[in-house]
Amino acid sequence: MGETGSAAEGRGRTRIQRLNQARLLDAALKVFSQEGFRAATLDQIAAEAGMSKPNLLYYFASKEEIYRAVLDRTLDLWLEPLRGLDPQGDPVEEIRAYIRRKLEMSRDNPQESRLYANEILRGGAVIMAEMTGPLRALVMQKAAVIRRWIAAGRLAPHDPVHLIFAIWATTQHYADFDAQIRAVLGEDAGDPIEGAERFLQQLFIEGLRPR
Amino acid sequence: MGETGSAAEGRGRTRIQRLNQARLLDAALKVFSQEGFRAATLDQIAAEAGMSKPNLLYYFASKEEIYRAVLDRTLDLWLEPLRGLDPQGDPVEEIRAYIRRKLEMSRDNPQESRLYANEILRGGAVIMAEMTGPLRALVMQKAAVIRRWIAAGRLAPHDPVHLIFAIWATTQHYADFDAQIRAVLGEDAGDPIEGAERFLQQLFIEGLRPR
């Protein structure tokens, strides 16, 4: 008897299950990231995945379940760049590398970024537990690393948590506010993220004051 | 004969019209900013304004019309801080003041910020004209000012448009991602924006490199 897909992705038992769950999660990411939870419809997601709505509901028991599944799948990807901040590395170089990784993420996975933006704008009820749990813990851990760097005089004194917020804000901005950035920059201008990389590296390290 | 409110706000002819249109726009701001266009419902907005749905539709002919009215009303407010960047002022002090004004905006008008974030996440079709028109023009004008400051050696050389993006991103982040910020900081910590002000002023001006 089928436990009708109440388990998330990797747990599909048969080949067809794994394939279709993956197709559905991709489709759901696309739709949820553009529309947000409430405005997205199961018909849209099913159509995007090339199947019928009842078939979607065969794999995921409800709209909320597939939404949670997409969010879960994305969370790890989302924390990875910060995890890579190496306490043993050179502080300035580590921050540079973190900014670079986050910008790559905005370029290669803008949908994931918008999915989170949508969720958090709505209040983030669905992922509140991840935020006050693993996310908060990781931020605190890396903030401690940065504080040690500062204490050793290898970084100017700044609040490390707000520093992390600033890196999130500036890098994710290029995914979340893409429409505005293209409108302001004009269509002709090349990839905004290339300019962003140069600019952010310099701003974060050197600041605006002339020397 | 009633032209049934097809005009936006200030144009209400009678006292009751002005009052009710204002009440509806406030309610609409609240609901649209939290839910986004599609997920918001007219019933919600009407209830929030303390009246019936047909009465809402007496003042605004459709959901899209009240949505546009809210967006329009907010746009000016939104551009004001950048308009205040004074070409005659001291460059570092002007940037500082701009960051301060934008942070105040995030603290005092977070709903407006989220309204825009929602709209732009969806692709910004409704305000595309404002973005490629007035917004783009203002950004280009102020970018020219910043470029002159740089040419005069009064600011370190940076791409001025990306600088404006970075200020938008970091300051609006505290309104748009409020839920995440509070989750990471914990409930106890005071007003996040106070810490943000100190941090951003320092980051933008001095950067991270120790000296």
Place this chain on the structure above:
DNA sequence: GGCATTCTTGACCATATGGTCAAAGACGGG
């Protein structure tokens, strides 16, 4: 105080949407 105009809303409509169900169709081990 009476009347035209402006406001307000209960009842209603068409459509969209999350979700159910039963029956048909594809798969795969024996």
Place this chain on the structure above:
DNA sequence: CCCGTCTTTGACCATATGGTCAAGAATGCC
């Protein structure tokens, strides 16, 4: 190639939602 299991979907249901309408309630000018 047969049969039990897994997939798939058309038809359907209850509810929500944007919007209409006609009639009643205020309002304000004369």
